[in-house]
Amino acid sequence: MIAESGHYALVLALALALIQSTVPLIGARWRDVALMNVARSTALMQLLFVAASFVALVMLHVTSDFSVANVYENSHSLKPLIYKITGVWGNHEGSMLLWVSILALFGGLVAAFGNNLPLSLRAHVLAVQAWIASAFYLFILITSNPFLRIVNPPIEGRDLNPVLQDIGLAVHPPMLYLGYVGFSISFSFAVAALIEGRIDAAWARWVRPWTLVAWIFLTLGIAMGSYWAYYELGWGGWWFWDPVENASLMPWLAGTALLHSALVMEKRNALKVWTILLSILTFSLSLLGTFLVRSGVLTSVHAFATDPTRGVFILLILCVFIGGSLSLYAWRAPALKRGGLFAPISREGALVLNNLFLTTACATVFIGTLYPLALEVLTGDKISVGAPFFNLTFAPLFVPLMIAVPFGPLLAWKRGDLLGAAQRLTAAGLASLVAIALLWAWTRGGATLAPLAIGLAVFVIVGVLCDLAERTALLRIPLSISLRRARGLPRAVWGTAFAHAGLGVALIGIVCETTWNSEYIGAIKPGDLANVAGYQLKLDGLTQRQGPNFREMVAKFTVSRDGEKLSVMTPSKRNFTTRGSSTTEAALLTRGASQLYISLGDGSADGAIAVRIYHKPLVLLIWWGPVLMAFGGVLSLSDRRLRVGAPKPARATRTLQAAE
Amino acid sequence: MRARLAFAGLLAAVLMTAAPPARAVQPDEIMADPAKEARARDLSRELRCMVCQNQSIDDSEAPLARDLRLLVRERIAAGDNDRQVIDFLVARYGEFVLLKPRFSPHTLLLWLIPPLALLGGGAALWAYSRRRTNAAGEGGESDVELTTDEKARLERLLAAEPMPKKPG
Numbered sequence: 145m146i147a148e149s150g151h152y153a154l155v156l157a158l159a160l161a162l163i164q165s166t167v168p169l170i171g172a173r174w175r176d177v178a179l180m181n182v183a184r185s186t187a188l189m190q191l192l193f194v195a196a197s198f199v200a201l202v203m204l205h206v207t208s209d210f211s212v213a214n215v216y217e218n219s220h221s222l223k224p225l226i227y228k229i230t231g232v233w234g235n236h237e238g239s240m241l242l243w244v245s246i247l248a249l250f251g252g253l254v255a256a257f258g259n260n261l262p263l264s265l266r267a268h269v270l271a272v273q274a275w276i277a278s279a280f281y282l283f284i285l286i287t288s289n290p291f292l293r294i295v296n297p298p299i300e301g302r303d304l305n306p307v308l309q310d311i312g313l314a315v316h317p318p319m320l321y322l323g324y325v326g327f328s329i330s331f332s333f334a335v336a337a338l339i340e341g342r343i344d345a346a347w348a349r350w351v352r353p354w355t356l357v358a359w360i361f362l363t364l365g366i367a368m369g370s371y372w373a374y375y376e377l378g379w380g381g382w383w384f385w386d387p388v389e390n391a392s393l394m395p396w397l398a399g400t401a402l403l404h405s406a407l408v409m410e411k412r413n414a415l416k417v418w419t420i421l422l423s424i425l426t427f428s429l430s431l432l433g434t435f436l437v438r439s440g441v442l443t444s445v446h447a448f449a450t451d452p453t454r455g456v457f458i459l460l461i462l463c464v465f466i467g468g469s470l471s472l473y474a475w476r477a478p479a480l481k482r483g484g485l486f487a488p489i490s491r492e493g494a495l496v497l498n499n500l501f502l503t504t505a506c507a508t509v510f511i512g513t514l515y516p517l518a519l520e521v522l523t524g525d526k527i528s529v530g531a532p533f534f535n536l537t538f539a540p541l542f543v544p545l546m547i548a549v550p551f552g553p554l555l556a557w558k559r560g561d562l563l564g565a566a567q568r569l570t571a572a573g574l575a576s577l578v579a580i581a582l583l584w585a586w587t588r589g590g591a592t593l594a595p596l597a598i599g600l601a602v603f604v605i606v607g608v609l610c611d612l613a614e615r616t617a618l619l620r621i622p623l624s625i626s627l628r629r630a631r632g633l634p635r636a637v638w639g640t641a642f643a644h645a646g647l648g649v650a651l652i653g654i655v656c657e658t659t660w661n662s663e664y665i666g667a668i669k670p671g672d673l674a675n676v677a678g679y680q681l682k683l684d685g686l687t688q689r690q691g692p693n694f695r696e697m698v699a700k701f702t703v704s705r706d707g708e709k710l711s712v713m714t715p716s717k718r719n720f721t722t723r724g725s726s727t728t729e730a731a732l733l734t735r736g737a738s739q740l741y742i743s744l745g746d747g748s749a750d751g752a753i754a755v756r757i758y759h760k761p762l763v764l765l766i767w768w769g770p771v772l773m774a775f776g777g778v779l780s781l782s783d784r785r786l787r788v789g790a791p792k793p794a795r796a797t798r799t800l801q802a803a804e
Numbered sequence: 805m806r807a808r809l810a811f812a813g814l815l816a817a818v819l820m821t822a823a824p825p826a827r828a829v830q831p832d833e834i835m836a837d838p839a840k841e842a843r844a845r846d847l848s849r850e851l852r853c854m855v856c857q858n859q860s861i862d863d864s865e866a867p868l869a870r871d872l873r874l875l876v877r878e879r880i881a882a883g884d885n886d887r888q889v890i891d892f893l894v895a896r897y898g899e900f901v902l903l904k905p906r907f908s909p910h911t912l913l914l915w916l917i918p919p920l921a922l923l924g925g926g927a928a929l930w931a932y933s934r935r936r937t938n939a940a941g942e943g944g945e946s947d948v949e950l951t952t953d954e955k956a957r958l959e960r961l962l963a964a965e966p967m968p969k970k971p972g
Contacts, residue, residue, distance in 0.1 A: 182952060235967060275923060379863055381863060384858065384859070384863075385858070386857070386858045387858060391840075442857070485936060488933055494834045494930060500922070500929065501922075503921075503925065504918060504921045504922045507917065508917075508918040508920065508921070509919045511913070511914060511918065512914070513909075515913070515914045523910065525899070525910055526898065526899070526900040526903060527899050527900060527903070527905045527910075527911065528852045528858070528899075528900055528903050528905065529903070529904075529905060529914065530858055530860065530903030530904065531849070531903060532849065532858065532902065532903050532904035533904045533905065533914075534852050536904065537918050541918070541922070598831060640903070657862045664833045665829055665830075665831055667831040667832070698941060745830065754830060754831050756829075
């Protein structure tokens with residue numbers, strides 16, 4: 145009964161989406177307010193029905209109703225409750241249902257909080273949103289229905305892939321989807337603007353909060369996925385340039401570019417046509433990511449060819465939406481009025497430079513991800529494009545970008561003073577040189593590039609501080625006044641500062657982890673001692689333990705440094721009987737921002753066990769960086785100017801913002 | 805011996821699904837000479853485990869990856885330099901084994917698109933900004949600064965707009 149209700153709710157949501165995708169457009173054409181307002185009610189009702197459908201699937205999983213194929217294939221009655229719930233999106237059908245739920249959520253939010261939008265713009269935006277929704281409802285109902293029943297229900301389920309039974313992966317997909325799908329709003333706004341043929345700075349002001357929300361979630365989602373890979377996959381890697389990861393990185397790069405170009409558009413009414421294109425591209429890349437991950441084309445081109453229903457369907461959606469929106473763009477964009485002029489050396493110029501590098505980086509990831517597929521389809525040649533390629537091509541693009549980061553906020557709009565900005569960054573330059581010199585002296589004869597990269601990161605971080613000091617006139621006026629000024633700075637300025645500093649922090653983490661990582665690989669017996677980076681790890685013993693749906697072997701290590709006992713670490717290896725597969729649960733010991741990492745290998749007949757112990761210096765900065773960035777995003781979002789649904793800025797606010 | 809190893813690798817590839825899990829770089833694989841071992845590790849990171857999804861043989865748990873790791877170490881022990889080891893593996897397994905494809909006619913676009921995108925984008929921006937400046941500057945080369953008179957007019961225009969813009 146629950147399954148049928150869920151199924152039916154989804155069908156109703158499709159019907160509502162079809163109404164929402166047509167009626168408001170007719171309303172906008174006829175200037176009929178009632179018809180345009182249909183968009184609002186259908187969007188809200190659609191959200192209600194999709195939510196009902198999603199809840200139905202959750203209930204089926206929680207109650208372990210194995211008469212439903214999706215539950216049978218991905219659940220087990222002994223699975224802990226939390227993984228029964230998160231298992232809902234740990235599989236293809238469920239994750240697509242989550243995808244459309246989030247799409248409906250964003251549509252609902254625009255409907256509920258979009259009261260300050262012009263009526264026709266809101267009608268258009270929600271209609272475009274409904275086109276996307278309709279396409280994906282059809283996809284789910286036709287090819288990936290999670291509510292299908294099995295004729296002879298089995299007694300027990302086949303369990304969720306054990307690697308996915310982890311809290312990190314439970315939260316990661318919803319975050320990622322909130323990001324991916326969130327960009328649909330900027331896409332819908334862009335298409336709506338193209339249909340209406342009207343676009344101005346106000347448009348950018350409406351779009352930016354939505355883009356920012358999506359970007360925050362995508363940033364956190366990617367960071368969380370990376371941390372999950374780090375501790376769960378068992379060899380301490382945190383980014384693999386895997387196509388699935390690239391699929392999420394591409395919208396992030398394009399979305400970051402979009403955030404910056406929308407800023408130019410909002411402040412200076414320039415880069416309008418480019419911002420529209422970026423909005424379209426960002427969501428197109430999200431769609432592409434969905435296609436890459438969901439069609440199975442990545443596992444192998446042949447697997448895709450043998451069961452192409454799903455892949456072809458998404459490919460069709462992809463072609464219609466990307467092709468359609470780009471054609472619309474080619475047709476309507478030239479008619480859009482161009483705005484604001486600026487000199488190459490200016491805040492706008494810096495943001496354009498940012499866009500150039502970010503989109504090139506995005507293009508690099510794009511080509512590296514899709515080239516092997518295209519080559520195999522066209523010529524049959526098989527090549528691999530992996531981490532070494534991306535490291536080689538990506539890094540040179542990010543170095544100039546990061547050098548430019550501190551300059552951007554210090555340049556004035558329209559026409560900036562590069563020399564003046566450079567002078568104000570003297571402290572950052574000096575700090576960076578000192579850092580490089582110190583590191584060279586300290587690691588004499590070691591890596592040469594790493595200190596330079598750290599110097600760059602220091603430059604970015606201190607550059608941010610310089611900017612803040614400049615804005616608060618720190619050290620030039622009494623401290624109390626500076627502090628008052630700091631409080632008075634727009635939140636967006638603080639947001640920028642945190643986001644940019646986060647970039648530097650992440651870079652330090654990345655460089656330290658890759659350069660000064662120490663490892664110990666060996667087979668040790670209980671009582672043996674391993675030495676890693678000044679830490680002594682003693683294997684006390686091995687024990688067997690029974691978990692809810694697995695058996696595990698736990699090793700106990702006593703960690704000490706200079707004879708002083710610090711902690712106990714218990715890495716384990718789990719065997720999941722139902723699927724006959726095993727996972728490694730690495731043990732992590734955090735010391736400041738550095739971590740000790742133990743992962744177990746196989747045991748041998750003589751009682752020894754293979755272990756891999758790593759010391760990863762400052763590794764946590766890799767994820768603190770993105771968290772800082774996301775925090776910056778939240779700060780910026782809370783800026784009065786951008787607050788979703790904030791009343792139109794009154795004339796009084798103009799004086800407040802003179803500081804910028 | 806080598807032929808048998810390759811055969812074992814192939815067999816492992818076929819039996820992949822049923823294979824018991826093994827960890828990346830086992831203790832028994834490590835070479836006695838740390839310098840050679842470091843070379844082996846560096847090479848391993850550039851080589852793909854062909855039965856895995858986008859993993860280097862250094863990371864992979866698959867039996868085939870282990871065989872390849874042993875093969876790399878065997879070649880290094882035999883005195884091959886890095887290039888020879890790579891050539892040997894490419895001759896045996898094809899270009900597919902390289903995670904960083906070689907620069908060749910069929911990877912031309914792969915290697916050239918990123919720099920071309922950057923150069924092309926930069927050139928387009930330069931041309932665009934020149935065109936805009938020329939169109940706007942009329943007499944004065946690249947001077948886009950407004951006169952006081954124009955500024956005052958702009959202020960009035962901005963004030964007259966329904967949606968107030970913030971000053972820059």
